[in-house]
Amino acid sequence: MRRERPKPLRTSDRGGATPRVGKASPAEKFMGEGLTALHAEDYERARECFARAVQADWRHAPARLFLARAQGLAGRASECAIEMERLVQIAPRDAALLIEAGQTLEKFGLFEQAGGLYERALGADAASVDARVRLASNAERLHRLEQAESFASEALTRNPLAHEATLVLARVQRRTGRGDAAIETLQGTLTRSEPPDFAGARLWYELASVFDGQGRFKDAASALGRAKLLLAERRRVLAPAGEEAEYTLRRFAQELTPSRVQQWIEASAGLASARISALVGFPRSGTTLLEQVLAAHPLIESVEESQHLSTELVTGFYRAVTGADSLAQVLDRIAAGDVRRCRENYLRAMAAHVGGPLGEKWLLDKNPIRTLMMPVLRRAVPGAPFVVALRDPRDVVLSNLMQAFEPSAMNVAFLDVAHAGAFYALHMGGWLKLREMIDGWIEVRYEDVVVDPPAQARRVLDLLALPWHEALDHFQDATRGRAVRSPTYAAVREQVHTRAVRRFEHYADYLAPALPAIEPIIKALGYA
Structure with a gap:
């Protein structure tokens, strides 16, 4: 499945400055290789290259900035923050660089630390409008x-x-x-x-x-x-990449068969289990609310919308297999040693979010829109249980159409009502097929969660074989201080409500072009 490549740090429309690379610096010979690795989503290799650049010239600010970003993309958020502190020591009065560093920290959910850098930027340049804008947003x-x-x-x-x-x-x-x-x-x-x-x-x-x-x-x-x-021009430019991503996903769904999926399960039987689970579905299906409930449990650590499943497993598997022209063929042909190596990279990246020994805790990989990648997860982590968040397809499509996503290949469909419906049907139609071929999962409906969050949490705990904990009765208190990277960050501070249930009824005319594609899914999921 095609994924967005991480963008290099650049001048932003909010005033961040592109760091200038000094030609005389010995760090330069490592920067190009590091950027190549970064763009290829090989974040461990990128970390190595930028670390060597920093060793060659410890005052090279761009190298430290990119090293911090590679640390964050590799799941090492604490190391990312440490590297930013070192950057501040090098350039404590460079307001533009401090703003750029803060924006990098925000990409990885480090909002408190980012705010500190914006305050320093304002201290360095008391007239800065950009610093005030970033402080306001933060x-x-x-x-x-x-x-x-x-x-x-x-x-x-x-x-x-x-x-x-x-x-x-x-x-x-x-x-x-x-x-x-x-x-x-x-x-x-x-x-x-x-x-x-x-x-x-x-x-x-x-x-x-x-x-x-x-x-x-x-x-x-x-x-x-x-x-x-x-955004019409953005849509036109992104259309080819979006079509490529949809083709890859559509072909994978078409190539799924019970015998093939069973073959993948048997091929992974020799791998040890791991306390990894996933929360998937489709964006705007209630994954953030359900995650907030579950994260209150002391034996659940949630990793919110990381790229690790894509980069370490999907991309890692693709790199290991030559001559395959579809993801299903990759899963057919990948060697056991390559699966183990990619699995170790994935588990290491996930565990880095915890900041300590995992012990008896479960890691919950919250990744809406990765539902059809569950066979990939199971190829690396046999029997990994997962939860599929469901919501009335009409509300899901409408909610995505209302979001101010920065356009990309993975969300360009939401710039057109009919395309949004087709995109949802592609993903969830694939899930309807896949769910008949595997076990170890449950579906949780948003409409049930907003009525009784603890009751739905109990179903997930049963799946994970975890006992009830009283913190889930007051989950909003237990998770109030957690940073939320999802676009729904404001909603987590509200009391749970049912106002968003059947919102689509108010937008019948607007949503009409999406209905032909999603009506079969509406019926299949029991929302007719």
Whole structure:
């Protein structure tokens, strides 16, 4: 399955500066190889190359920045943060570099540490609008809404065209019950000077969210249309890569047969079991809420939306097999030694998130949209149990259409209503086929979780053979301080509610183009 390549650090539209590489530095001879490894998703190799660059020139800031990123991508978040501290010691007054470093930390969920770097950036450049924008966004992400509003207002006072500050201010206004103020904030900017491309689309998406919260569903649908119109060129450019990813997935689903899956199971029988489980489904199916409930258990460590299953197992398997032109053929042909090596890399990367011995704990690999990759996980970790989050397909598709995802090959389908429906049907139609061929899984419905979270958690604990723990009765208290990388980070602070159940009923006309593709899935999953 085609995955997004990690982007090199670059000048951002928020003011981050691309580190300049000094030609005379001895670190240079290692940088190219490190970047090649990074782009190939060989993160351990990238770590080695950038570490050698740092050894060659310990003051080479770009090498340290890329080393930190490779550490994070390899699952070593604590080492990523340590490397950033060393970078600060090298360039304590370089505001642009500090902002770039903070943005890197945020990619790996290190929001508190990122905020510290933004504060240092503002200390280094008291006039910096970019530092204020980053502090505003960071504070809103950490639910410090008064602080977020203050920084956003300061940024807009200094630069009324700081569009991300407008976005943060509107989010704070919406989250604090001031929907009319949020509409005024957003429409004022969009009327005066609509930003192009994704910057403008994010404002329209936020406006749609505000309208939705006020029950103005036709206005919300109109705002969504404006957002996607601004992203039409992105859609055109990304279409070939998106089609390639969908073809790979479609072919894998077509090539699944009971005998083939059984062959993979038997080939992995000699491997030891491991306390690894997965939480999959489709984005916006309730995986974040269910993960928050389960993570309150002291014997469950959740790893949220890492790339390790893709990079260490899927990509690792592909690299090990020559001449295969499909993932099913890779699983057919991969040698036992290569499976063991990729398995060790995956388990090491996952365990790095825990920061200590795993002991009796289960690692929960939360990875929505990786449902059809469960045979790959089982090839490396025999019998690994997994949970498939379900939700009414109409609500799932609608919710994805309402998200301000930065366009990529893996989400370009959500820029068009009909395509979004087909994309969902591809994934979940594949699951309907796969679930008849394997065992050791359960399905958990979002509609049941929001009514009785502990009851659904008990079903997962039974799957994992874990006892009940009283912390799950108060899971929001137990997980309140956890950083959430999902786009639904704001929702985890709310009390569990049923407002999002059957939201699609308010968007019948807007959602109509998606229905032909998803109607068979609606019936098969019992949502008709």
